[in-house]
Amino acid sequence: MSDEPSPRALTEQVLAAEQDERRRIALFLHDGPVQSLAGVALMLDAALDFMRRGETDQAGEVLEKAMFRTRLTIGELRDLSFNLEPVVLRDHGLASAVNALAQDRGIEHGIEFAIDVAAAETLGERSQAALYQIVREAFEGAIRRGPPRMFAVRILSASDGLEVTISDDAPGERRKRSIEVLEERARTLHATLSVDQADNGTTMKLVLPTYAGSE
Numbered sequence: 001m002s003d004e005p006s007p008r009a010l011t012e013q014v015l016a017a018e019q020d021e022r023r024r025i026a027l028f029l030h031d032g033p034v035q036s037l038a039g040v041a042l043m044l045d046a047a048l049d050f051m052r053r054g055e056t057d058q059a060g061e062v063l064e065k066a067m068f069r070t071r072l073t074i075g076e077l078r079d080l081s082f083n084l085e086p087v088v089l090r091d092h093g094l095a096s097a098v099n100a101l102a103q104d105r106g107i108e109h110g111i112e113f114a115i116d117v118a119a120a121e122t123l124g125e126r127s128q129a130a131l132y133q134i135v136r137e138a139f140e141g142a143i144r145r146g147p148p149r150m151f152a153v154r155i156l157s158a159s160d161g162l163e164v165t166i167s168d169d170a171p172g173e174r175r176k177r178s179i180e181v182l183e184e185r186a187r188t189l190h191a192t193l194s195v196d197q198a199d200n201g202t203t204m205k206l207v208l209p210t211y212a213g214s215e
Contacts, residue, residue, distance in 0.1 A: 098132065169201040182204070191207055
């Protein structure tokens, strides 16, 4: 008997992963940008009230705070858009997208990156997008656990597909759900994922069969 999941099981896995993604986005929007914009609206109401009373100095102070919070919210939404699917991934491929992630988040946390993902350029657009999400979530998980001093992504061609190795030197993941999310994403690529965790780092190996990358 074949160990490959049935089409129905794969469909259910894809739908489950998409539902989890929608829930994470909804929670982020509710607790982040929506709350921030609600605060901005209150500030604008207060500034308008100060202006009606002729207290322009106070109105100006409140408006400055509202502008600052608005810029922060724009940054949060820009980050969300980049994380979902950065434009550079669509226009220039996985290598450019991972390098952009390293420049953005790696420099912010002082993390040294080692990237070798050229072999993934043979994958289709959707497969590259799914693989990018796995790399991004693994990286964000390492930041939560550390942050790490080093994060490495290596993709090599193998006889039966691609072998992806993602490693970091942050403490091992304690939350089972974080690994389950990555496993769900791997299943959408028909890939297998193994995770080796230790106190001094985590190594993930993803084996992506050749047929999974075709579209």
